Amino acid sequence: MRVWLKDSERRPDPLPARANARKAVAAGSVGWLVALVLLIVFRAELHAAGLGWWLWCAAIGLGLGLAGLIFVQLRRR
Secondary structure, three states: OOOOOOOOOOOOOOOOOOOOHHHHHHHHHHHHHHHHHHHHHOHHHHHHOOOOHHHHHHHHHHHHHHHHHHHHHHHHO
């Protein structure tokens, strides 16, 4: 196997794949929202087990997801 090819031997680079970033970021945000709701429901058990930080992790994940949605929307314009 050769590591380096001459420019004449290279195939052209493929075109970038089209993706809908809003759907991807929204799906991740919905996942964090579901996790946050479930963690709020089981908050007492989490604190008893010493895992209260999971609640904050889900809240921060949701916040970053919402910030990502704003960023993606502004970038589209």
